[in-house]
Amino acid sequence: MTRETCCSSFFKNSKPYMGMISLQFGYAGMNIITKISLNGGMSHYVLVVYRHAFATAVIAPFAFFFERKAQPRITFRVFVQVFILGLLGPVIDQNFYYAGLKLTSPTFSCAMSNMLPALTFVLAIICRMEKVEMKKVIYQAKVVGTIITVAGAMLMTLYKGPLVEMAWSKHRQSQTAATSSAATETSERDWVIGCILLIIATLAWAALFILQKAALKTYSNHQLSLTTLVCFTGTLQAIVVTFVMERRTSVWRIGWDMNLLAAAYAGIVTSSISYYVQGLVMKSKGPVFATAFSPLMMIIVAIMGSFILAERIYLGGMIGAVIIIVGLYSFLWGNYKEEREAKMKRQLEETPQIGVNDSAQVNGNTQLMIESRNEVNGNIEMPKAGADKLRSVAIDLPTCHPPMH
Template sequence: MGCCSDFLQRAKPYVAMISLQFGYAGMNIISKVSLNHGMSHYVLVVYRHAFATLSIAPFALYFERNVWPRITFSIFVQIFVLGLLGPVIDQNFYYAGLKFTSPTFSCAMSNILPAMTFVMAVICRMEKVDLKKIRCQAKVVGTLVTVAGAMLMTLYKGPIMEMVWTKHVQPHRSSVPETTDSSDKDWLKGSIFLVIATLAWAALFVLQAVTLKQYSAQLSLTTLICFMGTLQAIAVTLVMEHKPSVWKIGWDMNLLAAAYAGIVTSSIAYYVQGLVMQSRGPVFASAFSPLMMIIVAIMDSFILAEKIYLGGVLGAVLIVVGLYSVLWGKYKENKDIKESKVMALPLAITCSEGNGHNMDLENEDRRERKPMA
């Protein structure tokens, strides 16, 4: 039972981050359908984080009402920037890029997230790089291989891979734009938007890990980020959208996209990734993002009968190899830290006992040498 409990405890961060990737994959497909139906991505961001705030706030009030840390000016600024990075910059640019490209391509571009997060973490001295150690080499090489796999999926198609479940299914019209000048410009524009969104996402990971050390109430922090992001997104939408009709939403795909994205990929995702980052760091949390692209590609193949190319399969293999390399490096790093702490504890106890023993011997010598009255 002890071994089983220990295994489940170690597996929790992995299961949590893998589950989040399934949630992100569903968000990509649902949001793409909503954007294709004409919904403004600015309005989608507002509704998304409004749903997120309403869904997570009751839990924060119930579970953390007695442990709220004091909000200093420094923490307020960090929360303000987190709301700007995540809900406003990241989501708006990501939805704009998704609108001009496709779900699979958007996920492929976002796979540079681990590399960006790793570089930012090194710059902020949250990650140490000692290339003489194998675990550091594994993290660096794994990051490069992951990015190479994502780029391979993006730049190389190759022949079509015939899947068993798509042989007798009539494929839908591909979401990849036609090779015209205007569509190529839109595709390039969407790619740039996705790179900006990924940069903001990486900065969010790093800053959130820093903020959690000062403001440890995770549910409350998630609520404040979503609420601050909602206010900022409303201001941006009022500037960018001047028609009142864009705010209209009914019982349709637009409502589903906003509710799903808000509850699953904002409130739950921010909270879960915060828990994981507290124990494993921002690089570990971001290392799972390549799985989202593979999941989206498979879901596209099943649901929309999208074509799968050889380049996508080869890129997915590279991504998995790179992912396991990064995770192995993080696992070895955490193991070395734990072993060093365990070795330091008996050494401290031994030194303490040794000092006490020496003091006792000195006292005995003094008593023996004391002259008799």
């Protein structure tokens, strides 16, 4: 195998990992920007509408130009799938998540979201998209890794420990001590409500992954089209919900400020791009693999929050982050071994077995080839010693077997 082939193979195998890690940075930025916008008074219902309107406007042209041929028929079953995907994503998941984010903090909201791999794993087992054989080490690693990941997230939530002073945030923390104290008191009053909202959002998010995997069977070659349909349907549903929940027309006003940035960033990065990348990853790796990277978002948000929002980082959070990384790699190791085992099994099933008749035919073809080569050598006029030497070389050639697939 050449060096170029090795590099190409490595890049191809690492694309799902790089895609999901990049998405976590995008999600982390969305949490920070959205928190600033919500604290400024923007309605989360309106934010969801604008977010998916931006997403639809961005992704629709790509779907039209690249996937307009051989579009799947929109049957009643496909329509129901798209409708439910729009309901789970924009209406339930994001509205409840934004409401919980407003009542808590970005780091805490991300910590609650780390239940996503466990909930998705359970839903995938119920829907028979994942199998568990606890006698095998690979499945034990997946289950234990998921439990460790959730335990690390819960540790960050329940145990703070002493404050860890960061050199870059020490100055800002002293300036915003009074504001942080007031925000902490407010969040403590609404902490329970925020936790419930975040749990509901996580459940909807897990169900979205499962249903999106089923919808990709129809749109296996039209991921952009599926993303456009989901974003457009979600926009219409979010508009209806906003009209019901928000009676004031002033909430729809948006200018060249943080509210516009939050809506555009969330729509372009964490809706259109993320839906498409998630679909590609789930098509090759499955829904549980896609959700296993969500703990990284919490670590990124904790670091970015200390820079931008002057959030305080405690020892419990750092210990929880290390535990989450351990659980994440345990899960990924089990997932990698499971895929490798399944790949080897498929190769064994596809490899033809050579029987006695096949071996005889191969040997016969080899003998015929040698005899033909000798006849050719006999027709060529050359010295007797040279002819004998050439025959000797021809007979000593290695036996050629047909390649095994």
